[in-house]
Amino acid sequence: MSAYFIEKDRRARLASVLLVIALMTIISGLFYHQIIRYKSFLAQSEENRIRIRPIIPKRGVIFDRNKEMIADNRLSFTVSIVPMEMAKEVTLPRLAGLTGADTSAIKQKLNANFISKYIPAAVLRDQDISVISALEENSEHFPGVTYSVESVRRYVEGISAETFIGYIAEVAPDEIDKESQWGYRPGRLIGKKGIEKAYDRELRGIEGTDFIEVSARGQIIGTYGGRERVPAVPGADLVLTIDAALQREIVRFYDSLQSSGGVVALDPTTGEILALASFPGLDPNLFSGVIPDDVWRSIIDDPRHPLLNRPTSSMYPPGSTAKLLTAGAALEKGVLTPETMLRGCGGGMRFGNRVFKCWQEQGHGRLDLYHAVEQSCNVYFYQVGQILGLDAWNEFAVKSGFGRKSGIDISGELSGIAPSRAYYDKAFGQNRWSKLLILNIAIGQGEFIVTPLQLTQFYAGLANGGKVFKPHLLKEIRYPGKAIQKIEPSLSFTLPFANNTISVLSRSLELVVQGDRGTAKGLRNKYYTIAGKTGTAQNPHGKDHSWFVGYAPSNDPKILVCALVENAGHGSEVAAPLAGKIIKRYLLGDSTHNVIAHNVAESLVSE
């Protein structure tokens, strides 16, 4: 029996050793978790119970140059889901039933806007107050559903605001950047176009943060005292150079035309854009809420491209408006004087073995430069182009701002094409193109294409003694508090023309309106003189596009208007009268019978 006890003692000792090893294993495990990794676990436990609730700042309001509000915010209800608290089979179908939305659509939004399982993800925007009160009253039937008040953008209607303001919408996956200070988180709104996009950072302000304590079920226990609340910084308000009243009139004029096209109006002495409109337009309020898929489809599929911003992002041959560039270049090169009479126009002229036509079949006869511009004679400018040559033309075109972007402060601008030797070599092969291509370019047809904004810029230079100020839409940034940042005009470039060249060109532009045979003599009036040029852009796909670009008063320009009406025929027929009305509206106000306006007009005339 004693052998049995000795054996038992040995086993008891072995067991004791194993016990000590087991206890040491547990104790070291506890030591590792509770002492070595204490900080990390403490942080995790804090993260568990503290929910960071973003405070969305008020988006800046946008005013026109006369402080008329053109974009502000209204309150709307956004329904969100806290993924952690959601009851899988219950929450989404019930929410869909309540709001009339599709369960799968809500699910898709939830996935797209998921940040973390504790943070509410926006699923339905701009919900009716009745939906919210139903949620409020039956919250226990909607586990995980919360709502928040958000501001929604509201734009003044009838001013083609979408053209320059653009719109805002939820961030797309590729715009999300959670890391950076300016990062956009899922579900946030971001400017997608125009001013809203260009100055998004100023407009949106800086998000604040609220720290609240929650239970595992997401029930809010209260404010978490351990960390200071960070208030949101509201977005800056913007004052634009746009004149909303003028913009409204332009929309009214244009609506009666029932055409596509665009208008740019600016102050040539500063580059401030007074009006920027594209037709057909879109109501930017469409985008502020939730845009239904079918509405979006119909916008995208519309053959008239309502989303296209024609003044900056659509390119057309400039037509006869380009003749001033041809003339200026030839004068500067010394191959032409204002008095030079070239061979007479008989409705066309043979170059090589081809006849190049003038727009007037009976011909213009022999003309000097002034009258060639006045009557927009193609034959005269074919000859100037031939004398000038492609290389010289291209040199002056590029220096005059063609073929490159103006640098306007909204995105999506195109640069047009100012053809060169290299361009043709590339398009047709080395020297495998006709030297006569310059003839068409000289009258603004062919491969020479421009945006309305580029043309505006060139004429602004002519109106302003050669100085071209960068076209811009922003006049002031009004930061919260008192700070106001004014945007000063900035010189973009100077036209490559000497002063007397510019005065010859301006003189000839005046003749277009004032001359007896001027193509825009219909714009003649007793209050002010307009200097401008009509243009007809040949359109292989249909009726020609109608151009007019001009400024007034011609001796002291206050406004320059560039009007393009697609498929409307001659510039003199549609675009010139339209531009005339715009200029009149701007210089004289809404009634010529208005005494003050009349007096202003009188003083303008007397200058």
Added chain:
Amino acid sequence: MTVDYKSLDWKFVLATAGLSLIGILLIYSAHYDSSTGSSLNFYMRQSIWLLLAIILFNAVIHIPVRVIDFIAYPLYGLALLLLALVLVAGETRMGASRWFSLGFMSVSPSDIAKLALIVALSRFFAYTKLPPQSKRRLAFSAMLAFIPALLVMKQPDLGSSLVFVVLLFSLWFWSGLSPAYLILIISPLVSLVAAFHWVTWVIYLVLLIIFMLVLKPGILFGVIVFISNLAFGMITPFIWNHLEDYQKLRVITFLDPGRDPQRAGYQIIQSKIAIGSGGIIGKGYLEGSQSQLKFLPERHTDFVFSVLGEEFGFVGTLTVVLLFGFIFYRGIRIASRCRSKFTSNLVWGALTIIFFQFFVNVGMTFGLMPVTGLPLPFLSYGGTSLLLNWTLIGIIVLADYHRSEY
């Protein structure tokens, strides 16, 4: 039978009582609501169970040893009957039929079976004349353990069925089986686990061969061991495919809790956060955010130790672990001083059950062990668990009281 209370091992009983009281404190905290300043009535119920458990303990220490000896096999038979019955007539909760409802309480027959198996195995090893390595001895005792283990696995309750198997190995060891043989006998089970990846399996098999070359257990035995290792390893995929989904999930989660933090891994992650964030002295009683804000699941039952870790820190967990250590250390001494083989075996079996639950439960709270659903003895909420463990303590104290008797 009269008992001289002065000669009882009071330190042993007090350590147990201390753990039970700590348990009630923690259960109170686990369901404390700071807005009302009160707790759900779990702690009250546990207090009543504790009173009942102490009365039961008092009854157990009055039982004459020969009565236990006498009822050993009838008790075992009854336990098997109940285990079979619960499969067809038991109350089903969370997909498992583990309980009989008696109205005021639920009885888990597997707890009764644990007690019955201790007594039955203790009796068998105390009186058998077969040498420890004898195949008949091993086979018969294995049969005693595997029948209840399989019935419990059917419920399904893998954690409890492991308790039976561990009890068998532990009593084999205590009743004289050479540790080396024990290792070789257990080795096929290790092979089962190692075979989850072929690289670990090959390394394991090589180590096994080296171990056998050193030990020289005899050609036939060695070959049988090696072949069963191969066989067990090869059926791993088959077993895996037949595991219940929740069992697979537990294995996967144990190996990689971060893999699915929302669901299966959630418990382990939250438990680790609770324990780790307690630091040295803890967040204070009723102040643990993991417990109070309900991030911690099953916090009055399986994860009561995590509440301790969060609110009382390393000081608290160390205290409880050392109290358990004291019980085991003293228990081992009691087992080795008992002059009767039967009572010594009883003590050893009781200790094994308490230790296994303790080790698996505490290990689970910080990811050392998989989640098995085994409660922490004396601390976790649960009436039958408390009654069983206090009965086991009663048996140990009883055996100690009669240590000089053969």
